[in-house]
Amino acid sequence: MLLDDKWSVMPSVVAEGRRVLGNIERVSDVFLTKSFYAIITSVATGVFAVAFPFLPRHLSLIGALTIGIPGFFLALMPNTERFRPGFFRRVLLFSAPAGAIAAVSAFTSYGIALNIGEPVSSAMSAATVTLFIVTTAVLLQSARPLNAIRLGIVALMVVMFLSVLYIPYLSNWFALSLGPERYSLVAVVVGLVGALLVWVAVIVTDRWRRA
Numbered sequence: 001m002l003l004d005d006k007w008s009v010m011p012s013v014v015a016e017g018r019r020v021l022g023n024i025e026r027v028s029d030v031f032l033t034k035s036f037y038a039i040i041t042s043v044a045t046g047v048f049a050v051a052f053p054f055l056p057r058h059l060s061l062i063g064a065l066t067i068g069i070p071g072f073f074l075a076l077m078p079n080t081e082r083f084r085p086g087f088f089r090r091v092l093l094f095s096a097p098a099g100a101i102a103a104v105s106a107f108t109s110y111g112i113a114l115n116i117g118e119p120v121s122s123a124m125s126a127a128t129v130t131l132f133i134v135t136t137a138v139l140l141q142s143a144r145p146l147n148a149i150r151l152g153i154v155a156l157m158v159v160m161f162l163s164v165l166y167i168p169y170l171s172n173w174f175a176l177s178l179g180p181e182r183y184s185l186v187a188v189v190v191g192l193v194g195a196l197l198v199w200v201a202v203i204v205t206d207r208w209r210r211a
Contacts, residue, residue: 036099
């Protein structure tokens with residue numbers, strides 16, 4: 001029913017519907033990715049009988065910078081893509097492999113740090129750095145097609161994370177204590193490999209998600 005009896009408002013109504021539906025799917029991708037990597041990490045922790053690789057504040061930081069804050073802005077942005085059936089299938093095909101890659105990457109970084117003799121606190125920090133890199137890649141893939149505003153939002157999240165790492169007060173607050181530089185480099189390299197795998201997974205599953 002048109003409140004003002006003007007069909008001229010229909011394009012804006014359709015555009016708003018597309019924005020809402022499209023952005024719900026976009027935000028669901030990153031939210032469900034977190035659910036998958038949290039579940040897989042919890043299972044791996046039990047299987048390998050090691051301490052959980054993150055403190056609650058680590059996950060809060062990652063969640064805020066790669067899900068909460070950017071998700072809020074992404075949900076408000078214009079989206080002109082037409083709605084297509086298969087919402088649940090598309091979200092699962094994106095988030096399941098992305099979440100698995102994030103979990104395996106973070107746990108790998110954590111295991112390497114422990115095996116080379118780093119304290120648990122440094123191993124947790126390494127896992128957090130790796131997870132941030134991979135989930136940032138997930139965010140970039142979810143935000144496609146990228147434009148200056150979306151890239152700016154992601155860049156701001158990266159700057160905020162680096163600030164937490166290198167400002168003593170913030171790093172102490174979030175209990176992030178990186179070890180020697182060569183060990184920190186391992187965390188970054190593992191994260192970059194994970195980010196590359198996310199990109200490959202998106203390409204591989206893109207055909208089925210668009211079907």
